[in-house]
Amino acid sequence: MFRILLKVIFMIFIIAVVGSILLEQFPQLQPLWSEFKDIISNLYESSKVKYGTIATVVIIIGICILVGTSNPKV
Numbered sequence: 467m468f469r470i471l472l473k474v475i476f477m478i479f480i481i482a483v484v485g486s487i488l489l490e491q492f493p494q495l496q497p498l499w500s501e502f503k504d505i506i507s508n509l510y511e512s513s514k515v516k517y518g519t520i521a522t523v524v525i526i527i528g529i530c531i532l533v534g535t536s537n538p539k540v
Contacts, residue, residue, distance in 0.1 A: 474534040 489495055513522045 470531060470535055474530050477534045478530070 485499075489499060510522065510526075513525065517525070
């Protein structure tokens with residue numbers, strides 16, 4: 467369980483670092499990033515209205531765990 471939590475935290479950190487580097491190197495991506503944030507925030511707000519706050523947080527944690535623990539098989 468602790469290992470899964472560390473993987474999720476590490477993945478979020480890697481995404482933040484890579485995203486920061488990409489936005490510094492390619493400033494033309496800034497409007498696209500703003501649009502993405504708007505879409506995600508609207509999705510979050512509609513999920514809060516439909517399912518409630520606790521269920522929405524559980525869904526987000528579940529998605530992070532699924533993405534963080536997926537094993538790509540090549």
